[in-house]
Amino acid sequence: MILNNNEVIELNRFDRVINRKGTDSAKWDYTKNIFGVDDVLPMWVADMDFPAPDEVIDALHARVDHGIFGYTMPGNETEKSIQRWLKKRHDWEIADNIITYTPGIVTALSIAIQAYTESDDKIVVQPPVYYPFFDMPKKHNREVLFNKLHLNKDNRYDIDFEDLEEKLADQKTKMFILCNPHNPSGRVWSKEELTKIGQLCIKHDVLIVSDDIHSDLLLFGNRYTPIASISEVIANQTITCIAPSKTFNLAGLQASAVLIGNDSLKRKFNSVLQLHGLTTINTLGAEAMKAAYTHGEIWLDELICYFEESVLFIENYLKEHLPSVKVIRPEASYLVWLDVRDLEIRDDELKNLLLNKGKLALHLGSTFGENGSGFLRMNFACSRESLKEGLVRLVKALN
Ligand SMILES: Cc1ncc(COP(=O)(O)O)c(C=O)c1O
Known part of the structure; x- marks a missing residue:
């Protein structure tokens, strides 16, 4: 709480600025390795500058106090917490015994690429997209086919279904x-779009690997449809990856879940x-996952409100200070x-301006594919104060 003109104002928990330097944070402590400089504000890798929900931290404290950290197999309670959450x-109702932990x-x-494809098989992805989607298949000698997304006049990405089918x-x-x-792109695919994708994959006998790691962080009333929830036929040909890592900022604890309804x-x-040898997951990750899916709802709702305000803040700030973006x-x-x-700056020059003039570390769009x-x-998962600082730096770099 802070006092302001005799008013008591509740300080939003996400407004607290916490120093992450010196924690071996990839985002804060490794900018030198990644970008070659270390005096930059990091707004690149996708984790948040917020502590996890108190209930998760309490559960971890209790587990640490137990003191024994032998092999852990997430059991019935974890499965139930995921089922209730979904x-x-x-x-989305999921059956028992379909979860595998990674x-x-x-x-x-x-693992999916190794399990379901052979060397020289082809894998389709939709760039601009999270770069391991094309890096990982290439590392396994699979050929990647790019079904490029197109930005429409309303500034939303669309799928080129004709190209996808081809x-x-x-x-x-x-x-x-x-x-x-x-x-x-931040796009939440509609049920109609996902149905079309599902039908095309069924028609051409292509397995769907759906990475739904961002599915809990829905902004502005958008609804998420798991593609496997659309029909049994699609579910039978889909594996769905979910995790509490983005939702509750637990990426360093390394625990996620893969939902595979098809037994074979x-x-x-x-x-x-x-x-x-990946038969078990990290003890603390498993504990955090169960606690987050069981107790994290109110925290998440507050976080979503905070993010929505942050998006409006970004839009207003850039409209005023850098309208060409x-x-x-x-x-x-x-x-x-x-x-x-519209600024017509080449990517290498953009990188140079951001790092050296703006002192700001962002991901260049080209990281996600040539389009x-x-x-x-x-990444705006930081306090509003840090976000404002990031925007000031962006404007300084690009103006
Ligand atoms: C779409 C997507 N998948 C996967 C990941 C990373 O997941 P993990 O840390 O569980 O490997 C990210 C991280 O940004 C992501 O955006």
Whole structure:
């Protein structure tokens, strides 16, 4: 609480600025390794500058106090916490025994590629997109087909379904990796769009790997549809990846869940996990996951309100100070995609200006595929004060 003109004002928990330097934070302590400089404000990698919900921290304290950290297998209570969460937040009922746990979703993508595709098979992705979607298949010698998203006149990304079908129809295409909601565009795909995707994948016998890591962070009343919830046929050909890591800022604890309703697909996935010795997850990650899905709702609702205000703040600030930059309004998550093409600055020069003039570390859009060139991705999961500082630096760099 703070006192202001005799009024008592509740300080929003997300307004607290907490120093993360010196915690081996990838975002704050490794900018030198990643960007070559360390005196920059980091607004790049997708984690938040906020502590997790108190209930999660309390559960971790209690688990640490127990003092024994032997092998952990998330059990019935964790499964129930996920089932309740999906039902309550997304009206999605999932059956028992369909969950497999992995240390992360990038790990899950790698396992899925190994489990369900062969060398030289083709995998379809939709750039601009989270870069491991195309890096990981390439690392496994799979060919990547790019079904490019198109920015429409209302500043929203659309799917080119004709092109998608052409790529799915290729005899060598075995997998489609969907990002729902989509990173970096912030787009929440509609049920109609997902139904069309699902039908095309069924028609051409292509497995759907749906990365739904951002699905809890829904802004401005948008609703998330899990593609596997649309029909049994689609569910049978889909694996869905979810995690509390983005939602509750637990990425460092490395715990995520993969939902595979089709028994034979699940067996294949698990056998590749075992091949890598990935039969269990981190004890504290498992504890945090259960606590977050059980107790995190109120915290999350407050966070979403804070993010919505942050988006409006960004839009207003840039309209006033840098109107040539267009904000692609995120429908989910805390990453804003900025269209800076009107400035006509090459990507290497953008990088130089941001780092050396603005002292700001952002992801260049080209990281997410060639049609991301001329865009920037800014992580706004920080206090409003830090966000304002980031925007001041952005304007200084680009003006
Ligand atoms: C779409 C998407 N998938 C996966 C990840 C990373 O997941 P994990 O840390 O569980 O590997 C991110 C992180 O930004 C992401 O945006």
